[in-house]
Amino acid sequence: MSTSILNRPMRRRNMYLILVLILLLEVGLFAWSFFSKTNPVKTVTQYLPLGSTVPTFQANIYGPLSDPFSKPMAVAVVDRTIYIADTNNQRIQVFDYDGNPISMFGENGEGEGQFRFPYGIASDAQGQLYIADLYNGNISIFSADGQFIKYFGQKGEFVRPAGLSIDGDKLYVSDVAKNEIIVFALDGTKLLSFGKKGTGDGELNSPNALVHVGNKIYVSDTGNDRIEVFDEQGNFLLKASSQLANPRGISVDPQGNIYVVSNLTNKVVVFKSNGEKLTTIGQIGSDDGQLRFPNGLTRDNQGRLYITDVGNGRTVIFQ
Secondary structure, eight states: OHHHHHHHHHHHHHHHHHHHHHHHHHHHHHHHHHHHTOOHHHHHHHTSOTTSSOOOEEEEEOOOTTSOOSSEEEEEEETTEEEEEEGGGTEEEEEOTTSOEEEEEOOBSSSTTOBSSEEEEEEOTTOOEEEEETTTTEEEEEOTTSOEEEEOSOTTSOSSEEEEEEETTEEEEEETTTTEEEEEETTSOEEEEEOOBSSSTTOBSSEEEEEEETTEEEEEEGGGTEEEEEETTSOEEEEEOTTOSSEEEEEEOTTOOEEEEEGGGTEEEEEOTTSOEEEEEOOBSSSTTOBSSEEEEEEOTTSOEEEEEGGGTEEEEEO
8 A cells, every 4th residue: 555655646747747748749740730831640641551541632633734634534553653544635644653744645536546535544564554445445555655556455356445454464354345354464365254244243234443453353343333353263252332333443452452433422432351341532522532423543552542533623642
């Protein structure tokens, strides 16, 4: 008993010391944020591992004032360079990692290096860009600086190619019109196709974006308002549909969480790897962090999410 009584003043002093330290930390953070014009809470949150917290708004990319986006539909990040499909302008706009414009390439047409509706974007290990043109029904390969190299695959092989994903030496393509997923070697050899129109497990209705991660293929089954997950042989594994309306862009983080754009509800729905809904990101509007008819989605290796915000003519970045 006597020892406990003797320790009380010391405990009280320790408590006061902790309170003073907390107060000094708060004052320091306030002073730093005031003079640097930086939000300390936002900055700390940006560096939390993705999956441990809800991603927070970081920045918007609007493009040059002289060349604004018209219906930006897809986005890809390659070695800290950002490529955005400026779809109604029939071109790709290119930005550095801070969102500053670098260049653009493409024009309206049906010839080499031209687009009618550029959509899915992917890149291989050499940094070459593969771009699906939904209306021209082809996939073009470009150099990193936007020089046309060649068409991918055989003429007439695609009807309405939409989503693209490259992992290793394989290209995964969703064909909206054929309601199937096609897997190719990067030399153009067709390896596998699966899917058919329908509403049952493993069936598809206008599949949109897709991504291959690990040994699974994740598909936005847009017409059925759900996502479906397949193994590498095209066998159905699971589906998820909670709060999805016209799902579009899709991505998967290192924890296995699945991020899906819900186009008609103006948000991104996040699922656990088992298909259980985890959280949502965004809401309708035009303020920072809000969305209007979002479409494309990708995630870079720094944990940043990029969402093409079609209705607001921009790409929104979350961390």
